[in-house]
Amino acid sequence: MSLIVQKFGGTSVRDAERLRNVAEIVTDTYQQGNDVVVVVSAQGDTTDDLIAKAEEVNPRASKREMDMLLSSGEQISAALLAMTIEGMGFPVVSLLGWQAGFDTTTDYSNARIKKVNPARIRQELDKRRIVVVTGFQGVNRFGDMTTLGRGGSDTSAVAIAASMHADLCQIFTDVDGVYTADPRKIPGAIKLETISYDEMLELATLGAQVLHNRSVEMAKKYNIELEVLSSLTRRRGTIVKEESKVEKMLISGVAKDDNIARISIIGVPDKPGLAFKIFSKLASKRINVDIILQSIGRNGTKDISFTVEKSKLEDAIALLQENAEKWGASNIVSDDNVTKVSIVGAGMESHPGVAAEMFEALFSRSVNIQMISTSEIKISVLLNKADGERAVEAIHEKFFETA
Amino acid sequence: MSLIVQKFGGTSVRDAERLRNVAEIVTDTYQQGNDVVVVVSAQGDTTDDLIAKAEEVNPRASKREMDMLLSSGEQISAALLAMTIEGMGFPVVSLLGWQAGFDTTTDYSNARIKKVNPARIRQELDKRRIVVVTGFQGVNRFGDMTTLGRGGSDTSAVAIAASMHADLCQIFTDVDGVYTADPRKIPGAIKLETISYDEMLELATLGAQVLHNRSVEMAKKYNIELEVLSSLTRRRGTIVKEESKVEKMLISGVAKDDNIARISIIGVPDKPGLAFKIFSKLASKRINVDIILQSIGRNGTKDISFTVEKSKLEDAIALLQENAEKWGASNIVSDDNVTKVSIVGAGMESHPGVAAEMFEALFSRSVNIQMISTSEIKISVLLNKADGERAVEAIHEKFFETA
Numbered sequence A, B: 001m002s003l004i005v006q007k008f009g010g011t012s013v014r015d016a017e018r019l020r021n022v023a024e025i026v027t028d029t030y031q032q033g034n035d036v037v038v039v040v041s042a043q044g045d046t047t048d049d050l051i052a053k054a055e056e057v058n059p060r061a062s063k064r065e066m067d068m069l070l071s072s073g074e075q076i077s078a079a080l081l082a083m084t085i086e087g088m089g090f091p092v093v094s095l096l097g098w099q100a101g102f103d104t105t106t107d108y109s110n111a112r113i114k115k116v117n118p119a120r121i122r123q124e125l126d127k128r129r130i131v132v133v134t135g136f137q138g139v140n141r142f143g144d145m146t147t148l149g150r151g152g153s154d155t156s157a158v159a160i161a162a163s164m165h166a167d168l169c170q171i172f173t174d175v176d177g178v179y180t181a182d183p184r185k186i187p188g189a190i191k192l193e194t195i196s197y198d199e200m201l202e203l204a205t206l207g208a209q210v211l212h213n214r215s216v217e218m219a220k221k222y223n224i225e226l227e228v229l230s231s232l233t234r235r236r237g238t239i240v241k242e243e244s245k246v247e248k249m250l251i252s253g254v255a256k257d258d259n260i261a262r263i264s265i266i267g268v269p270d271k272p273g274l275a276f277k278i279f280s281k282l283a284s285k286r287i288n289v290d291i292i293l294q295s296i297g298r299n300g301t302k303d304i305s306f307t308v309e310k311s312k313l314e315d316a317i318a319l320l321q322e323n324a325e326k327w328g329a330s331n332i333v334s335d336d337n338v339t340k341v342s343i344v345g346a347g348m349e350s351h352p353g354v355a356a357e358m359f360e361a362l363f364s365r366s367v368n369i370q371m372i373s374t375s376e377i378k379i380s381v382l383l384n385k386a387d388g389e390r391a392v393e394a395i396h397e398k399f400f401e402t403a
Helices: A016-031 A048-059 A065-089 A117-126 A152-163 A197-205 A213-222 A274-284 A309-327 A347-350 A353-365 A385-401 B016-031 B046-057 B063-087 B117-125 B152-163 B197-205 B213-222 B274-284 B310-327 B346-352 B356-363 B384-399
Strands: A003-008 A035-040 A090-095 A103-104 A114-118 A132-136 A138-139 A146-149 A168-173 A194-195 A228-229 A239-240 A253-257 A260-269 A291-295 A301-308 A331-335 A338-344 A370-376 A378-384 B001-007 B036-038 B092-095 B101-105 B114-115 B128-136 B138-141 B145-147 B166-175 B194-196 B226-230 B238-241 B254-257 B261-267 B289-294 B301-309 B331-335 B338-344 B369-375 B378-385
Touching: A003 A016, A003 A152, A016 A035, A016 A065, A016 A132, A035 A065, A035 A117, A035 A152, A048 A065, A048 B016, A048 B063, A048 B238, A065 A090, A065 A132, A065 A138, A065 A146, A065 B046, A065 B063, A065 B092, A090 A117, A090 B063, A114 A152, A117 A132, A132 A152, A138 A152, A152 A168, A152 A213, A152 B213, A168 A253, A194 A197, A197 A213, A197 A239, A197 A253, A197 A338, A213 B238, A253 A385, A260 A274, A260 A309, A260 A338, A274 A291, A274 A301, A274 A309, A274 B145, A291 A370, A291 A378, A301 A309, A309 A331, A338 A385, A353 A370, A353 A378, A353 A385, A378 A385, B001 B016, B016 B036, B016 B063, B016 B128, B036 B063, B036 B117, B036 B152, B046 B063, B063 B092, B063 B128, B063 B138, B063 B145, B092 B117, B114 B152, B117 B128, B117 B226, B138 B152, B152 B166, B152 B213, B194 B197, B197 B238, B197 B254, B197 B338, B213 B226, B254 B384, B261 B274, B261 B338, B274 B289, B274 B301, B274 B310, B289 B369, B289 B378, B301 B310, B310 B331, B338 B384, B356 B369, B356 B378, B356 B384, B378 B384
Parallel strands: A003 A035, A003 A168, A035 A132, A090 A132, A103 A138, A168 A228, A194 A239, B001 B036, B001 B166, B036 B128, B092 B128, B101 B138, B166 B226, B194 B238
Antiparallel strands: A103 A114, A138 A146, A228 A239, A253 A338, A260 A301, A260 A331, A291 A301, A338 A378, A370 A378, B101 B114, B138 B145, B226 B238, B254 B338, B261 B301, B261 B331, B289 B301, B338 B378, B369 B378
């Protein structure tokens, strides 16, 4: 008997018909003799509807009250899924984040899971019940409802899997696995059988949108085998685990991320410690910085450029402008008309020519590169947004279609 | 500084405009220097919408999962009201039933409050925050969500008032007080300034629908002063407290309850103990019995008739039929085409002629009486449903309009 955690997103539970479909997947898994813990997101548009209601009464509602409001969404979907499973004659119980032992930090709307105490889940499984848990939420040390932020339900599922040493954590979504590129845009995209945590992590961070990076990080840390699969096709998906078996492949995927903006701090004094000051200031406001590029000092000054999530651009600019004078910067400029295209692959570590091939592909389509960033298994380039699609096509063709 | 508990029903919080109106009442009370705890029901149609969703996936969903589902309704309204108050610049925090310390019995969908531990509410009030609490819900000893059943939010409000020794508990509703009869139907109905707990209790039980009887019982037990008033008019309402001041009035109101059915058990042996067996059996299934009438024994058998809530009729009949043979009953018949009309008034204790006047009023309109039940401050009659309106008119005229 295995313990399997299954996570279903908002589209998968959006109405009675889809709930029935999910209930069938869950009860099939249960009937095969497994213990099953199900993690659900809010139904389809529920979260948007609730946000609209909040906007109407107070466009600047506190994050604490937003979390109170939004966490009702998963409560509804969890109860409805449990009822659907009941209707099929299986023993089941739904649990809220706080009942399922989700202990989080106090950062409303973007809390992190500190630990999961699965005592109640364990107790219900011991009664041979299917356990449905609300994703995306927990409770903080004040006893207040918190939500986990984007992709939170994936993280909830992996956290349960980790705390209970589950044998498999299945993430059901509307794609049937991880592809070498976005299959809706690149017809030649290939589904991967397996991918390593690190590759998946780079792809998640880079906007592949299949799994949220926090969930992959946690899966890697606790060595939880993940499967990304579709709730509609019942086909095997892509397994994410420590060692990828696709060693023959140089890279495992191409990803594009439009949710990005570039900021440049112009003409700061060329002396030590300034980068530290700038980036720790941003970090203190939870603004994550991605690609960083620093010009070589000239005439005693230099420029520092970096990228941030588009939604954080306004906050970042405000923060930088507050401090610009103190740092001696002459100007702060930004551009949100950019995109980041990346290739990821454990194989590139031992193949130094990968970057050159990527740049060649871009050059062949006259795509200009603004910034470059590399890690052991990833190469990212910042481009004009208009060049994004073309760049992905060119790169995918180069690595996957010209065999 | 006083501590005031204010309860608003579903209609009062049904949309952004009504939420704003409620927020104004609450913040006015706060600005007058009071500590304010607000208890809210789910918005307008939320509960019905959720029930419809449940019906769609499983018409026979367990009560436990129904409570999980429905308790999200108050969560939404509480968060939205808190946001509205925030938007007006006041410190506020919303709390769910379990956060507010509502400890209930395990009867899902019809739980009773065992105790309220108001530590968290107290802590928030000490920070000078307005506290918005979800009505209608709590948590049982398994750590599961429970709901309190019909009128539960009134009870939640009174329970908080009792546990915190509040100075006043205001129940805002869509009528502006307690009337001598339903003002929508009897144009001459008079609003009462005050009414005693006992009178209110009889009126509530008898279908006046202004306050739920559980809330009045609790208010009486802990001597909490209640005010029933409208969230729209800002006029003084009716005060419910130990001693009514309307001593000049013989009776304080006429009420009609259509939500009732009559059951007769025909031809049971005329021996001791049977009534006990029948009614304890019904009580064990939580079926409340109201008017009871037992015929005089004849030929060794007798008939027992009584009334139950209409929704419990089916369950009651099933239960009785199971046991009919054992009890030696020859037949069980029922009639749900009945209504109960009652008059309530502390004044009638010292005026023995009240019952005669009531019967005279009914006789003057040719209304036939099926059953009669009296208490110290109440007289109820069971009538054909078709006679109900006419009976109320006749009685109200007799006692209130013929001065």
